[in-house]
Amino acid sequence: MRLRDPLEARRQLSPRIEEEAAAPLVELIASTGALLRGHFRLQSGPHTEYFLRFGQLAYRAENAALIARVAVDALGLAPGSDAVVLSADNAGRFFASALARVVGSGEASVAIDQGRRPTREVARGTLEGAATVIVALDVVTTGASARALLDVARAATEDVRVVAFARLGANLDQVDGVAVESLFDARWTRYAPSDCALCRAGHPLVPGFELN
Template identity: 25%
Template sequence: MLTRERVLEIFKKADVLLEGHFQLTSGRHSNRYLQCARVFQYPEFAQELCAALAKQFEDKDVDVVVGPALGGVVMAYETARAMKTRGLFVERDKEGTMTLRRGFVIQPGERVLVVEDVVTTGGSVREAIEVIKDLGGEVIGVGSIVDRSAGQADFGVPYASLIQVAVESFDPTDCPLCKEGTPAVKPGSRK
């Protein structure tokens, strides 16, 4: 099993933890941001992390691994590779609705593992789960590299992460960084 220390070592080498003033996808603000996409520029780190996550679901008989774009694209591929199965991703259409595109197919009854790099509120994961269910897939679990939800993530299926990281966040109306006049930047993939 991959240790917390090893995950943090990988994060340090890949320069994942950013400090400043950030607007999170949820709309909340934070003085720290985990840019896990930086891990995926190093194939050896992606392989190590995703193989460790796959191991946590090896007894679940997974048919396909699905990740929400953008953070879950490489992760779905690497996790699926470790599980010797298919890897797909869901993405937003022009209207902003999460959907399965590009000729990808989930057959009714297929057992699906949903993966995401960082889970904070779990919004993208929940959207991916709805797409899969609408197509008749059976979501058997959710996995992430980082759980930022303070243990509050509940998807109605087993959930596992490689590491829990507490990063303080603020409502924008009560953000101390905003009160200091520091502008917030939005480093995530969602507009």
Template identity: 30%
Template sequence: MTREEILEIFTKTGAMLTGHFLLTSGKHSNRYFQCAQVLQYPQYTERLCQALAQPFAGLDVDTVIGPAMGGILVSYEVARALGARSLFTERENGHMKLRRNFSVSPGERVLVVEDVITTGGSVAEVIQLVRSLGGQPVGVGVLVDRSGGRVDLGVRTEALLRVTVETFEPADCSMCAQGLPASKPGSRRL
């Protein structure tokens, strides 16, 4: 898929937002990617995830895993495209865990996926969890990398869309200084 095709899908589905947003990282931004808006359409989700799976097609991926919530559908569709198993992690007491009797075996080749990364914190936690269970992270695939490629997760990382979106510490946010209220469209509480 071309960058233009991807941007068209995100625009058409309302997944690219402008305003004053509080990000999961605690920073503020004037742009937000709400991938849930695009993932509600199976035809777009399938196309995007097939494109995301392509760079990893020859890596003998056993399992695709993504953090809940954003990574669940991405994990499922990328796993389907690769003929692999799909898992997801959940936060329990503030830490990423495998629940629901999910497991990763020693030596299992695992691709970590996510809908959006800004700092890469959740994905880094999933990579650490996979390694702690003896799994072998073979890469990371994301629909949108908001860092513009600046996040280093220590493994091959592929993104369908790389954008550099300005982020601000709350104390340095001009929108806060103007008294504009920030919204938090994401799902994880700080």
């Protein structure tokens, strides 16, 4: 079920930035119906009652540009032309491409495997000569995707930042010693597949990665 109520979107996605800056993004989440309620299996394995379909949110260029402008202003991103924005070839690339355009930097992406998880193979662009690498993700859930991208980024430079639209859980303040800077905290619960209240209630399970 798509949730189109801005108040519900605001309850489930808590801004980590100024409310005034977050307001147009909350409206965007509601108007696009990108926040879903049901029973979802995340790419990293856990189950959740809510899912943010970032591809629905940011596939339009003007929406991705709005998200990027808010991120640049709110998080103080001003890396310069010798920076590269790195992402995986999945929904997070909408965010990365828009960020690169806004800050005037280069862009690179890594290939994904059959499970849509990032590999450590640069498939597009290059990190050669990068003074700074900004790792851009849509939603950080366990940190596994961020970790794979960090390995690639750190092979190019020591100056690395991790930026996400949202993160699921306060335990994701950092990944491998690098702070995770995000616009929102997702407030919904992660369930282990072996102890999932939604499974026990008989709700049909939808693989989240198929929605992006």
